[in-house]
Amino acid sequence: MSRKWVISAATAAAALFIGLGAVQAADAKKLVVGFSQIGSESGWRAAETKTAKTEAEKRGIDLKISDAQQKQENQIKAVRSFVAQGVDAIFIAPVVATGWDSVLKEAKEAKIPVMLLDRQIETKDQSLYMTAVTSDTVHEGRVAGEWLAKQTGGKCAVVELQGTVGSSPAINRKKGFDEVVAKNPGMKIIRTQSGDFTRAKGKEVMESFIKAENGGKGICAVYAHNDDMAVGAIQAIKEAGLKPGKDILVVSIDGVPDIFKAMSEGEANATVELTPNMAGPAFDALVAYKKDGKMPPKWIQTESKLFTPDTAKAEYERRKDAY
Amino acid sequence: MTSALQRFLPLIVTTAVLVVGFLMCAAQFPNFASWRVVGNLLTDNAFLGITAIGMTFVILSGGIDLSVGAVIGFTTVLLAVLIEHGGWHPLAAFAVALIAAGGFGAAMGGVIHVFQMPPFIVTLAGMFIARGLGFVLTTDSVPINHPLYGELNDIALRFGAGGKLSLPAMLMLGVVVAAVVLAHWTRFGANLYALGGNRQSAELMGVPVGRTTVAVYALSGLLAGLAGIVFSLYTGAGYSLAATGVELDTITAVVIGGTQLTGGYGYVVGTFVGVLIQGLIQTYITFDGTLSSWWTKIAIGVLLFVFILLQKGLLTVWAGRGGEPAEA
Numbered sequence: 114m115s116r117k118w119v120i121s122a123a124t125a126a127a128a129l130f131i132g133l134g135a136v137q138a139a140d141a142k143k144l145v146v147g148f149s150q151i152g153s154e155s156g157w158r159a160a161e162t163k164t165a166k167t168e169a170e171k172r173g174i175d176l177k178i179s180d181a182q183q184k185q186e187n188q189i190k191a192v193r194s195f196v197a198q199g200v201d202a203i204f205i206a207p208v209v210a211t212g213w214d215s216v217l218k219e220a221k222e223a224k225i226p227v228m229l230l231d232r233q234i235e236t237k238d239q240s241l242y243m244t245a246v247t248s249d250t251v252h253e254g255r256v257a258g259e260w261l262a263k264q265t266g267g268k269c270a271v272v273e274l275q276g277t278v279g280s281s282p283a284i285n286r287k288k289g290f291d292e293v294v295a296k297n298p299g300m301k302i303i304r305t306q307s308g309d310f311t312r313a314k315g316k317e318v319m320e321s322f323i324k325a326e327n328g329g330k331g332i333c334a335v336y337a338h339n340d341d342m343a344v345g346a347i348q349a350i351k352e353a354g355l356k357p358g359k360d361i362l363v364v365s366i367d368g369v370p371d372i373f374k375a376m377s378e379g380e381a382n383a384t385v386e387l388t389p390n391m392a393g394p395a396f397d398a399l400v401a402y403k404k405d406g407k408m409p410p411k412w413i414q415t416e417s418k419l420f421t422p423d424t425a426k427a428e429y430e431r432r433k434d435a436y
Numbered sequence: 437m438t439s440a441l442q443r444f445l446p447l448i449v450t451t452a453v454l455v456v457g458f459l460m461c462a463a464q465f466p467n468f469a470s471w472r473v474v475g476n477l478l479t480d481n482a483f484l485g486i487t488a489i490g491m492t493f494v495i496l497s498g499g500i501d502l503s504v505g506a507v508i509g510f511t512t513v514l515l516a517v518l519i520e521h522g523g524w525h526p527l528a529a530f531a532v533a534l535i536a537a538g539g540f541g542a543a544m545g546g547v548i549h550v551f552q553m554p555p556f557i558v559t560l561a562g563m564f565i566a567r568g569l570g571f572v573l574t575t576d577s578v579p580i581n582h583p584l585y586g587e588l589n590d591i592a593l594r595f596g597a598g599g600k601l602s603l604p605a606m607l608m609l610g611v612v613v614a615a616v617v618l619a620h621w622t623r624f625g626a627n628l629y630a631l632g633g634n635r636q637s638a639e640l641m642g643v644p645v646g647r648t649t650v651a652v653y654a655l656s657g658l659l660a661g662l663a664g665i666v667f668s669l670y671t672g673a674g675y676s677l678a679a680t681g682v683e684l685d686t687i688t689a690v691v692i693g694g695t696q697l698t699g700g701y702g703y704v705v706g707t708f709v710g711v712l713i714q715g716l717i718q719t720y721i722t723f724d725g726t727l728s729s730w731w732t733k734i735a736i737g738v739l740l741f742v743f744i745l746l747q748k749g750l751l752t753v754w755a756g757r758g759g760e761p762a763e764a
Binding site for chain 2: 184187190194197209210211212215
């Protein structure tokens, strides 16, 4: 009886490992890159992973992805494993800014370049990573503000839906927008409140704005720190009997598929894209470095491109599969 | 002969799974069978191993400690706040953290014994309290920049090509050795097995139930505190969300290691092997690079299930022969 148990336990374990091992690694000549991703908590994050895969395929790079399930210890373990495997480069989308020094030191000792995607880290030794590919969130706010200033001839009473209090995108997207407002005396932020980056909260806050501003008559535009809150605000505007995109202009940041859908229906006016293609520029920098040792700049800034309703339909079709 | 085989069977199976698993990984990935991977396994799982040893003692005594993950998180935050905001020397902060964690465990043990409460509920409450206290101290992730941290992280015995036995790994191995001695060659260990085997007869035999209960939870808390120190070295920061769910990982390691959840039977060494098996599966998934990391959880779940069945089967065999599982 007891022997039977041993056999069945061993067989089960063996079957498990063989089953997992069915997918084999690719040939050795290709560049191998290990990517420690935070997780798949949002549509944008999933799109980032997906884009990284397609960008790697395009360049014939073997990409190994490790999902950290939002835990830093898993990310550190993954980086160590990548070092042990002897990959050609390691990409990290760090879940928190601190605590990377010791593991990055190991990568450096093994002479494996490290590139940060979409978020920065806090470290005293900047040589621990080769480059960081991130967007400039202040610039995003500026682009949104400039579009609105141009559109309204610099005369507009804006209500603002802020992101999560204290988060760096919320702080920076406000800062960039405020810079433009300061330059245009006719522009004013009449109300501002946090909508927590969520659709439900965006709708709720927008409802209270409309009530407070005489049924929305005093509001010329709403500026939302992300598209989700803008989609919520559009709902609130419609329910108040006004036309979003006409009575109240809607401008936001991120470029997720839903906002393109809203734009193609004339309910939103502009969005500034935070591209999920963080890996592409990093791959390019890596290939150039491996080919002739060209060091990339310490910060590779991704483009913050503004999209308007004219191209919305096509952009929606292009994007809906990536997300 | 047969009985010795029976006694060690869970341990043998666990070890066999680890060895076979490692060989399979090595056959598939040329870089796997390296000292670096072995060193990484020990370093990366040090905090888990240290905590799991404490959990083994608690489970052997017939209890459970759900607070350990939260205590690790709290310890990292406490260290970061004391060192960075309070300007304390890390060694002083370590001492305070260990005393706090051990005291916290002892308090839970006291409540469990005095009020005859189920350990599940008491330590669940402990989990919420410790996690909450961490958030009260700070919600940010606080980096620890004291030079001693860098020096401690640089301590390592190098072996083979790229192999490194880091300070956390050494600490874990030290804890394992000390725990084996404590479990099998001391009065405390004997009391523990007796208590977990049968509480009533242990009491009749004169085992100091209260003292042992308090001591075992204090030990678990203390080791969780030590794991917190290791974790803060590992990430160089204090973060109140650190080590969430680690209590479940450690219970898994204990069970895979062949210790019975009902208490009274098991081995500390088995837990150590159980921790390494979990680490091995995770390393495999990263090496492969195309599998979702959630396969780690699925693989561990299947293993856990198989081991529980194995234990149940062995118990049935023993019961059928009218014998008791031998005490270690």
